[in-house]
Amino acid sequence: MENEHWEKQMLEEYGWYMDAIFAEEYDDIHANYHTHGVQENFNQMDFQIVLNMDPEIVNDIFFTLIDEISSGTRFEEGKEYSEIIEGFKVTFKQYKEMGRDVLRVLLPDENGVLPTEENCDMYYKNQI
Secondary structure (H helix, E strand, O other), X not given: OHHHHHHHHHHHHHOOEEEEEOHHHOOOOOOEEEEEOHHHHHOOOEEEEOOOOOHHHHHHHHHHHHXXXXXXXXXXXXXXXXXXXXXXXXXXXXXXXXXXXXXXXXXXXXXXXXXXXXXXXXXXHOOO
C-alpha cells in the first residue's frame, strides 16, 4: 500500500515514476528499469533500460529524457540523439515490456559505440 501511495504521489508531482526489476531478481544479466506515466502525461511512449547498472544513473537518464520531452523533443525508434548523455549518442528501439509498448534506451559502450553497431562491446549488445 505504501508503494501505491508513492507511485500516485510521483505521478501527481512529476507526471511519471521509475520502477525497477533488478538483474538479480530477473535473469542475472538484464535489469528492467522502466517508467510509468510518460505515455499518459507526456504523449510519448514510456522508457526502458535493461543494462544492469546503478539505478540512480538510470533515474538521471530518465529525468533527462523527460526534460527533453518537456522542451519539445520527440524520441523515435532508430534515430540517434546526442543530448541525453554528454559526449555520447543514444538510440531507441520499441519493445514490449509486460504487455505494453516502450522505447528501450540503447546506451553506448565505453567507446561510444551503440549496440546497433558491429563493433559494440558484447555486454552492451545484450540490450537488443
